[in-house]
Amino acid sequence: MSDQLYFLNMIKNLRQNEEVMLYDNILKFSEIEAENTINFLKKEYQNESLNFPFKHPDFDKNVALWAAKTVYIAAQLILYRENKSEDIPTLLPDFQSPISPSSILSADLCLRFLPDMLVQLKFFDSEDPLVEILEKILSQWHYSGINYPLAIEKLDFAVIDSDNCLKQLYINRIIENKKIHLAKLPHFKDTILANLGIYGKEFWKEFSLENQQV
Amino acid sequence: MAKNAENDIKYFLQIEKIYQDDLANIRLWQNLKMAFDEDKIWIKDFDYVQINSIEVKSIPYKMIFYEKSGKLFLQSSRLPDRNVPALLWTPIERALPVRLPSFNHNYFGVNEVVNINIISSESEVEAFGMLTTIATLSAYIQTAPAVRLQNLHWTILNNDKVFIIGKPLLPITGETFWQRKDFLLPTGYDFDLHILSDILANKLNPDKDSFVIWNKDNTYFLIDKNDFQNLSIGSFRGYVIK
Numbered sequence: 001m002s003d004q005l006y007f008l009n010m011i012k013n014l015r016q017n018e019e020v021m022l023y024d025n026i027l028k029f030s031e032i033e034a035e036n037t038i039n040f041l042k043k044e045y046q047n048e049s050l051n052f053p054f055k056h057p058d059f060d061k062n063v064a065l066w067a068a069k070t071v072y073i074a075a076q077l078i079l080y081r082e083n084k085s086e087d088i089p090t091l092l093p094d095f096q097s098p099i100s101p102s103s104i105l106s107a108d109l110c111l112r113f114l115p116d117m118l119v120q121l122k123f124f125d126s127e128d129p130l131v132e133i134l135e136k137i138l139s140q141w142h143y144s145g146i147n148y149p150l151a152i153e154k155l156d157f158a159v160i161d162s163d164n165c166l167k168q169l170y171i172n173r174i175i176e177n178k179k180i181h182l183a184k185l186p187h188f189k190d191t192i193l194a195n196l197g198i199y200g201k202e203f204w205k206e207f208s209l210e211n212q213q214v
Numbered sequence: 215m216a217k218n219a220e221n222d223i224k225y226f227l228q229i230e231k232i233y234q235d236d237l238a239n240i241r242l243w244q245n246l247k248m249a250f251d252e253d254k255i256w257i258k259d260f261d262y263v264q265i266n267s268i269e270v271k272s273i274p275y276k277m278i279f280y281e282k283s284g285k286l287f288l289q290s291s292r293l294p295d296r297n298v299p300a301l302l303w304t305p306i307e308r309a310l311p312v313r314l315p316s317f318n319h320n321y322f323g324v325n326e327v328v329n330i331n332i333i334s335s336e337s338e339v340e341a342f343g344m345l346t347t348i349a350t351l352s353a354y355i356q357t358a359p360a361v362r363l364q365n366l367h368w369t370i371l372n373n374d375k376v377f378i379i380g381k382p383l384l385p386i387t388g389e390t391f392w393q394r395k396d397f398l399l400p401t402g403y404d405f406d407l408h409i410l411s412d413i414l415a416n417k418l419n420p421d422k423d424s425f426v427i428w429n430k431d432n433t434y435f436l437i438d439k440n441d442f443q444n445l446s447i448g449s450f451r452g453y454v455i456k
Contacts, residue, residue: 051448053357164357172360195359199382203361 008037010075011068014113015044025080027073027091038065041109048109054165057102066095067107070137071114077130078121085129092133099140101163108144111137115148143170147177157187171195175204183207225260226279226286226298227270234310239269241310248309249301256299257306265289328407330414332432335404339392343379343427346388348454351376354386355450367442370453377437378445379425391427398427 006022007029013021041064049056073091077083083091095107118134138145142155143166160170171192174182183192193200193211200208229237231253240246240257243264249256258281264270265278279286285294348370355363366380379398383390391398394411396419405411418426424436443449 050451051446053359053447168357168359175359175361195361197362197385199362202382 005033005036007068007072008033008040010072011037011110012040014071014110015040018113020075020079020113020117022075022079025076025082027076034065037068041065041068041106044109045106049105052105052165053168056165057100057105057163060100060103060106062097063095063103064106064109067110067141071110071117074114074117074130074134078117078124088130088133092137094137094140099159101159101166104141104143104159104166105169107141111141111144114138115145118148143173146170146173146179146182152181152185157185161187167191178204178206180207180210184210223262224258224281225262225265225289226281227257227260227265227273228277228279229255229257229273230275231255233273233275236273237306237310239272240264241306244305244307246306247303248306249299249303250309251299251301256301258303328410330410330432331406332399332403332428332430333406334402337404339401340381341383341390341401342381342393343377343391343398343425344383344386344388345371345375345377345391345427346386348374348376350386350388351378351384351450352454354384355445355447358384358447360446363445363447366445368445368449369437369441369443371437377427379442380445396422396425398425400428400430403428403430 006024006026009023010021013019038061042059042061045059045064070092077088077091095103097103114134115138118131118138121128121131121134135148135150138148139150139154142150143160160167168191171188174188175192175195182188189211192207196203196208200211231250234255237255237257245259245261247258249258260270270276270278278289279295280289281287281298282294284298286296286298287293288295351368362382362384365382366378366384368376368378370376378384378388390401392401393399394408396415397411399405405414415422415426418434419436423440424438426434426436428434
């Protein structure tokens with residue numbers, strides 16, 4: 001049984017061991033497998049949401065499946081490239097419905113691994129057209145790309161601002177990765193200063209020094 | 215900044231050797247050098263503040279000089295009195311050894327008991343532990359930023375209290391404790407006889423596997439170090455809300 005479920009096994013392995021393991025060059029999978037993957041991701045989301053501050057948004061299964069597919073296909077294209085580069089956009093479609101806090105957090109379950117994959121891909125071939133496509137996905141879902149150097153001016157923070165839980169998680173990730181350019185944006189600066197409180201120097205010296213000078 | 219000219223003047227003090235014991239109060243000033251000249255004692259390198267301090271003023275039968283270009287002038291005199299004596303100078307700590315009273319071999323105070331008391335203390339130490347209620351912690355932690363929780367560990371006591379350790383602590387109300395090795399003492403308090411704390415630690419916590427929490431009424435309780443786990447929103451919800 002398990003030798004059939006290439007997609008589900010790859011996602012499970014990615015979530016549990018943080019490793020990409022591909023079994024074969026197969027870009028299609030069955031409805032049942034998609035269903036199983038959604039159930040698995042839903043459980044993972046429930047576990048993670050225990051750690052979310054405020055009230056966590058609901059799980060969005062469509063976007064979670066889309067993100068899992070994106071990561072799976074991106075991994076396939078990085079390792080076994082048999083398709084022409086013109087086919088890549090059709091293999092990696094954009095997500096069609098509007099972005100909401102719940103979709104950002106559901107997609108993040110898998111998309112958070114994209115930055116590391118991108119680094120690997122650039123290592124193989126930095127001119128690859130896949131780089132541009134994945135970077136475009138990341139700058140749309142930039143909560144997953146905080147630790148990747150994206151063009152900050154182009155990011156849209158309206159959805160992030162709309163939800164307490166997501167905003168706090170976003171800030172946690174900025175502080176964890178010490179992304180000073182994001183931290184200096186007016187959307188986040190005051191909240192980060194409030195989060196650090198009088199312990200700014202202990203937690204994040206660079207950021208608190210910059211704010212003293214101003 | 216201009217140098218304070220008065221600080222450049224070095225003062226000398228001379229005293230008869232028989233009054234040596236009166237120097238006990240200034241023995242702590244490590245900048246001083248001392249020398250013996252037959253039945254006199256010379257001490258040099260006082261600065262202006264030291265020579266005008268109560269410790270020096272309370273030494274009887276002394277003579278104070280100040281030095282200028284190799285000559286010694288009596289204090290408040292403009293006439294040189296003598297040359298700087300050429301002596302073998304040693305640090306005052308070494309020149310005046312501490313003499314302990316000899317041990318009383320006939321004293322057997324084996325039945326004496328020392329009471330451990332906790333008294334309020336002046337010294338300021340950063341808090342390391344906090345005892346608070348689940349309700350108080352819950353109100354804060356549901357919206358807490360991860361950065362404030364990352365250094366903290368916690369455990370539950372008696373179903374309604376929690377004990378948090380780590381620095382910096384959370385901005386919530388609770389009783390705070392400071393750390394001396396494995397002892398956690400109420401902030402603002404210390405042992406009456408704090409020199410005994412190592413001996414006490416060996417008696418109460420011989421394996422060093424627990425924290426000893428002291429209350430202000432001189433009682434204590436132990437918390438096993440393995441009972442503490444990382445404080446995160448998830449760990450709190452997992453234990454409390456379940």
